[in-house]
Amino acid sequence: xxxxxxxxxxxxxxxxxxxxxxxxxxxxxxxxxxxxxxxxxxxxxxxxxxxxxxxxxxxxxxxxxxxxxxxxxxxxxxxxxxxxxxxxxxxxxxxxxxxxxxxxxx
Amino acid sequence: xxxxxxxxxxxxxxxxxxxxxxxxxxxxxxxxxxxxxxxxxxxxxxxxxxxxxxxxxxxxxxxxxxxxxxxxxxxxxxxxxxxxxxxxxxxxxxxxxxxxxxxxxxxxxxxxxxxxxxxxxxxxxxxxxxxxxxxxxxxxxxxxxxxxxxxxxxxxxxxxxxxxxxxxxxxxxxxxxxxxxxxxxxxxxxxxxxxxxxxxxxxxxxxxx
Numbered sequence: 001x002x003x004x005x006x007x008x009x010x011x012x013x014x015x016x017x018x019x020x021x022x023x024x025x026x027x028x029x030x031x032x033x034x035x036x037x038x039x040x041x042x043x044x045x046x047x048x049x050x051x052x053x054x055x056x057x058x059x060x061x062x063x064x065x066x067x068x069x070x071x072x073x074x075x076x077x078x079x080x081x082x083x084x085x086x087x088x089x090x091x092x093x094x095x096x097x098x099x100x101x102x103x104x105x106x
Numbered sequence: 107x108x109x110x111x112x113x114x115x116x117x118x119x120x121x122x123x124x125x126x127x128x129x130x131x132x133x134x135x136x137x138x139x140x141x142x143x144x145x146x147x148x149x150x151x152x153x154x155x156x157x158x159x160x161x162x163x164x165x166x167x168x169x170x171x172x173x174x175x176x177x178x179x180x181x182x183x184x185x186x187x188x189x190x191x192x193x194x195x196x197x198x199x200x201x202x203x204x205x206x207x208x209x210x211x212x213x214x215x216x217x218x219x220x221x222x223x224x225x226x227x228x229x230x231x232x233x234x235x236x237x238x239x240x241x242x243x244x245x246x247x248x249x250x251x252x253x254x255x256x257x258x259x260x261x262x263x264x265x266x267x268x269x270x271x272x273x274x275x276x277x278x279x280x281x282x283x284x285x286x287x288x289x290x291x292x293x294x295x296x297x298x299x300x301x302x303x304x305x306x307x308x309x310x311x312x313x314x315x
Contacts, residue, residue, distance in 0.1 A: 022111065029115045030193050036309075037121075037191025041114055070183040074192055 003100040007093055014059050015090045019044055020052050024087050027062065027079040035075040053077060061086055120250045121193050125186045126298025131174040133291030138170050140285030147277035185299075189306040209245075213238050229270050232279040236266015239287065254294055262287055 015024055022042050027033060039049050056062040061083030067074050079087070122128065142159065149156040159166075186192075198206070213234070240262035247255035265286060269279040 022114065025111055025115060026118050029118045031196045032194050033118070034187075034192040036187075037193055040190055041118065069187055069192055070180075072183065072187055074187070076192070076194075 003097065007096055011093050011097075012086055012090050014055065014061070015086060017052075019048065020056060023049075023052055023056065023077075024061065024079065024083065027077060028084065028087055032076045032078040035077065038077060056083070059083075059086075116251055118193065120252055121190075122195065123250060123252060123255075124190070124298075125182070125302045126295035127178055127181045127186070129291045129295030129298065131178050131295075133288045133293075133295055135170055135174050136284045136288030136291060138288075139167075140281050140283075140288055142166070142281075143277045143284060144281035147275060147281055185303070188309060189303075206245075209241060213241070228276050229273065231276055232269035232283050233266045235280065235283055236262050236264070236269075240266065254298075258287075258291065258294065261290060 015021055019042060023038060026038060026041055035046075035049065035053075038044075038053075039046060042049060044052070053062060053064060057064050060080055063078045063080050065076055065078075067076055142163070145159060146156065149159070216234070216237075240259045243255055243259035243262055246252075247259055265283055269283055272279070274282070
């Protein structure tokens with residue numbers, strides 16, 4: 001079974017970027033998470049995280065809303081339905097690539 | 107970002123329990139139940155206080171659960187969210203809810219069968235209580251992968267079994283079961299909270315972008 005190059009080129013580059021992949025993976029495991037939690041878990045600076053979240057939001061993958069928990073202001077991020085679908089497709093594409101390529105180290 | 111991505115996801119699942127507040131709350135609830143059963147064991151039959159306790163048990167329990175939930179949210183808002191952030195979790199899936207109903211149903215059937223077939227049925231109550239509490243704790247342990255939860259579920263199983271063998275009066279057994287388990291949970295939650303607070307000092311500046 002050969003590898004279809006189109007499947008490789010079709011990989012969603014927005015999610016494929018490591019920092020964004022980590023953000024999307026964390027958000028896929030929860031209902032929502034706030035900016036501080038994502039910053040601590042990803043190890044990104046505020047500026048970097050903000051920039052990545054903006055890109056994901058612009059693509060419609062992440063929904064961001066400002067809210068309060070008690071008196072504490074929060075920036076809450078949630079993976080949208082299209083974000084969940086895109087992440088699911090991305091996982092399928094990666095699995096396809098792994099399943100159709102040979103591990104030369106073996 | 108050198109660690110395994112699985113570890114990050116697992117840590118996200120464990121995050122709700124990372125500060126020990128849930129254990130402190132459940133432990134307090136168990137301690138409350140322990141005190142309730144202890145009072146049941148020492149009050150003379152027919153006394154007004156005993157009757158009031160028996161009638162009001164459901165209200166007391168619902169009230170205690172409601173207060174626990176309120177306190178968990180309050181403490182998390184004050185201690186956890188400003189330090190390490192806020193996470194809300196997805197509701198259990200339909201399959202998970204069905205699995206929970208099946209487990210509870212199975213325990214109820216075992217319970218009923220034991221009561222109907224065994225003459226010393228009341229002696230089984232602590233063991234069955236241990237089975238129910240231990241199993242619920244084990245499900246949590248399997249879902250979030252926290253080692254201390256496995257130990258706590260084993261303790262619930264053992265405690266229930268041992269108390270069933272001691273032939274103590276039923277309310278004394280239950281008082282001991284909930285009292286000991288509640289104290290262990292409070293100790294475990296307290297230690298977890300102390301470690302969490304030491305590792306995560308309050309933020310010095312506004313974390314938002």
